[in-house]
Amino acid sequence: MSSAGTADHPRDEDLVAYLDGELSLSDRQALDQALSDSAPLRQRLELLRQGDRPFRAAFDTLLDQAPMDRLMAALPEPTLSASVIATSNAPAPRPANDWHSIGVAAMLLLTLGIGFAVGFGTSSDQAGKREVALLAELDEMEAELEEAEAAADAAPVVAAKGWRQAVADYQMLFTTESLTPDQGGAAALALASERVGLPLDPATRAASGLQFRRAQLLAFNEKPLVQLAYLGDDGVPVAFCIIASNKPEADTQYEVRNGLGIVHWIIGGYGLMVIGDLPEDRLSRIASDLRKSINL
């Protein structure tokens, strides 16, 4: 979404992306400035805003009209593998609403030391869950959901999507420029190491092709979450994140969230992940380097 033209000559596309909360942080700031400088641009923004509609509410009225009996009939007889697909839906299919994403990211940014919570229910259909060999992934998501539900009573704010999703939402806000000035102070790294209880210094120079730019101490569900931010040689922002975890150990796995690649694993009481818009093999090599650098 980042575009060189956003600041100079914002186009309708940029204004709509602005309204939709889809601009990167730097583009949004540039457009804020452009809007404050230009009355015609503000008018154009308001015109485009008039093209908004209660789309979701209007279309939600159609959901009840889906011919479920006939659609269900189209589903093949349940098989073991079909159950896997059905079960993988356990955390309710809450859409990846950009407001929620921004909310999660903003809270990660702003609420050091304050965990966030959640607001949606589990899928009502828990049946059949035990009939499949439950994947570690699902257990983890369930546990996170339960934690999140417990927290929801206190602060029903943001959809719980687990720590990796929260990190992915935050990572989407990063551009090359976000990390261009080196912000890596030794103090932040020392604080992060202390709070998470791991010497992190080796991780700042462990991965070839990555320049360490910054350490940040964030929080997820009231647990310290460390983010080490790097820039790849090609300017791609990459983050290495660590959070305490009581989950069983798990070897590295690859997944994609928000279009970003993630390699994650659990070891020695920590959940770790590497995230960035890089191919799986490259990300896996980086994860391997970083994994070796952490003494677990």
Add this chain to the structure above:
Amino acid sequence: MEAHLPRLWRYGLSLSRNPSVAEELVQSTCVRALERQAQFRQGTNLRAWLFTILSSIWKNHLRAEKVRTGGGFADPETELVFDGSDSMETNNLFQRVLSEVSELPEAQRQAVMLVYVEEFTYREAAHILEVPIGTIMSRLSAARGKLAGLDPSATPARRTRDGEVEKN
């Protein structure tokens, strides 16, 4: 997968503007999803994956078939109007929104459905439709402009970043 059926059907309906084609799309999507379940990565977004499959089926098969057989899938006179249920009749605003979206060109309608109704991110919508993000931006911008009553010829940028010219 069951939980996603109504949304898939709604998406199919918005694409085809034809309830029976929408059903056909969902059925084909289910069949293909089960055939290809090995390709689904656990932990990734199942809903997005299913929407990708449905979009692809619509693009590659059904549309071609309907065009060949003159099935009239894209009859511009057909709006998203349903069996006169009370809630629809009494809710003029929502009905108007459905009609307005129904009248958008297909590419814009698809982007509006994915981003504003299904609330996928631009990036997810681009992935589902296998187009660049710039194309999603351009389609949404054109849709908003149209709904706001802006004259397309007066719109400054009619060309997407990847050079595609939006059809109106």
